[in-house]
Amino acid sequence: MPLLRDEGLAAAFDHASRSYDTLVAANPGYHAHLRRSARRLGLSHSRGALRVLDLGCGTGASTAALATVLPDAEITAVDASAGMLERAAGKPWRDGVTFVQAPAERLAEAGVRGPFDAVFAAYLFRNVADPDAVLDAVREALAPGGRLAVHEYTLSGRAAHRAVWTGVCRGLVLPVATALGDGTLYRHLWRSVVEFDTASDFAARVRSAGFQDVRALPLPGWQTGITHTIVARRPGTAAETGR
Template identity: 55%
Template sequence: MKAGAVRDEFDHAAASYDRLVAANPGYHRHLRVSARRLGLPRGGEGLRVLDLGCGTGASTAALAREFPRAEIIGVDASEGMLARARAKPWGPRVRFVHARAEDLTAGDLGGPSDAVFAAYLLRNCPDPDATLATARDVLKPGGRIVLHEYSVADSAAARGVWSLVCWGVIIPLGRVVTGRSELYRYLWRSVLEFDGAAGLRRRMRAAGLENVRTLALSGWQRGIVHTFFGTVPSTFGSR
């Protein structure tokens, strides 16, 4: 599915998206765990955190809960998803920007960020390397990045569980709630076709990130969804 078609499907699914993810055991808890792994001090006081691919704001809420003193900027390419996010109650430290992840510059955000959180984003981007380069470039030297992402290519068991859950639950439920299943069949395929954990770590290192590592999550998604952590070198110049 082409990038524009994926964006259109997310626009269509926006009204029911929160109901669907709420049916996923551990979905919000896992987002909070990965957000916490950014390890920002003092509740994020004085820091800017970019929520890249914020969707309807579930990942933004996780960041706001873990880092209540940070400035948080949610960015998404889907107007429908952003409209849902903006309609929720937020404090004055949270704002949203409509943009494609790979087109962002630090200037678009009012300056470079201290951390980037990207949940379920990279797999949906037409050029994952360009998106990682953008994430790196909008960070200050020494800045931190966490990808909260599906990765099953390294495990036959994980691929089997993922397909079973998709065809037994996610795709049928998506069809019932939204009246169509294109987005959820795309979700199934895109996860199977995406990098394994080792491959994504290599991709992150190739983008110039350091201290790259993978951290596990619990529950039924163990081995399916992971936290990927990296940092920008302290000598890297922000653009």
């Protein structure tokens, strides 16, 4: 069975949106890790009115992490799934947080335009049909010197870490998701990690897209060797934009 893509994947997320928050809340460290990755952007709210793009915001967990870490930032949160976005937008948010429905590949068509000081992408890149095209779009959306943080299930390459991921999915996640009627989506999510880049391969992909200062940083807990933050910077300096 091929991986879900485009409209099929968005529809699967639409269906799963009603129980998504419940499932991720059972994942130890899920929200704390998103906040850690948001801090790894290396931005300070003392810099003034930062513009941040939350790409693939889902039900808003990544948006909440950004809003906590950067309380004064203007955050544009984007997702292709109408169901996930409805859940996100229905939560209480401070001023300066907006939600837009759009695929990551077609931001400009939805009126999402840079320059942004930072782009945050959580659990996105392994689910897009063309990650290189999305990286190109992210690079164009960033201001010179702008930061990228990709929070993603990217395996270390070690067999033990792959075994832990498969064991957690088959033993815990898939049985629950199947009982909720979302087995197809979560089987896709399991396979999307196994078949995607390792952390080092994805870091190399980011470098090839023209980013600098690329690093793959581990996260603690059972996700060690399974989830990483890949941080990078668009070449240039923020001063070139007058920001």
